[in-house]
Amino acid sequence: DGGITQSPKYLFRKEGQNVTLSCEQNLNHDAMYWYRQDPGQGLRLIYYSQIVNDFQKGDIAEGYSVSREKKESFPLTVTSAQKNPTAFYLCASSPLGENTGELFFGEGSRLTVL
Amino acid sequence: AQSVAQPEDQVNVAEGNPLTVKCTYSVSGNPYLFWYVQYPNRGLQFLLKYITGDNLVKGSYGFEAEFNKSQTSFHLKKPSALVSDSALYFCAVRDGWTGANNLFFGTGTRLTVIP
Numbered sequence: 001d002g003g004i005t006q007s008p009k010y011l012f013r014k015e016g017q018n019v020t021l022s023c024e025q026n027l028n029h030d031a032m033y034w035y036r037q038d039p040g041q042g043l044r045l046i047y048y049s050q051i052v053n054d055f056q057k058g059d060i061a062e063g064y065s066v067s068r069e070k071k072e073s074f075p076l077t078v079t080s081a082q083k084n085p086t087a088f089y090l091c092a093s094s095p096l097g098e099n100t101g102e103l104f105f106g107e108g109s110r111l112t113v114l
Numbered sequence: 115a116q117s118v119a120q121p122e123d124q125v126n127v128a129e130g131n132p133l134t135v136k137c138t139y140s141v142s143g144n145p146y147l148f149w150y151v152q153y154p155n156r157g158l159q160f161l162l163k164y165i166t167g168d169n170l171v172k173g174s175y176g177f178e179a180e181f182n183k184s185q186t187s188f189h190l191k192k193p194s195a196l197v198s199d200s201a202l203y204f205c206a207v208r209d210g211w212t213g214a215n216n217l218f219f220g221t222g223t224r225l226t227v228i229p
Contacts, residue, residue, distance in 0.1 A: 101148065102148060
């Protein structure tokens with residue numbers, strides 16, 4: 001079935017360590033996104049990419065990095081510079097063009113910093 | 115700048131009663147409006163959207179939403195609530211068409227349907 005796969009679902013990390021969250025989609029979508037979800041704050045955009053080898057910062061990009069070497073993959077690295085990385089991370093994708101608009105989400109990755 | 119307000123953190127409704135989850139928005143251009151639902155430790159599932167046309171939009175699982183331009187609202191409704199509707203609901207907005215579908219999300223409303 002087509003969809004978005006995020007891994008790992010749960011991840012624990014010590015302070016000072018970088019960690020990379022995987023996001024793969026087989027929907028042939030051009031655009032991909034990373035959101036962070038915290039209780040009571042909704043979803044906040046970290047990074048997005050509309051095309052391979054190109055990406056833009058969202059509202060809370062500090063302490064995060066991404067790459068888009070392949071259309072189907074958009075990994076997110078949470079670096080040690082991110083002051084409060086414990087959160088639920090959601091990857092999404094969408095086609096581009098008129099009369100589209102909804103994002104398709106993965107099941108999320110929950111990162112806990114010990 | 116765009117923004118979304120979901121004024122109620124929590125909505126409780128008895129099973130079989132109608133439910134409403136409120137959303138108001140602010141955009142400078144034409145709004146593209148969305149509702150998503152999230153079950154515990156899961157991703158978001160798309161329910162419905164308003165882009166243009168009829169102000170009453172019907173979506174998945176019997177949900178519908180009414181776009182009201184004068185009140186800048188897009189409330190989610192269902193005529194008869196089910197216990198299985200209990201979840202976290204997000205309203206989202208995008209301003210016009212820029213190519214990328216960056217959505218701005220509200221803070222969410224937790225719906226509890228009481229048996």
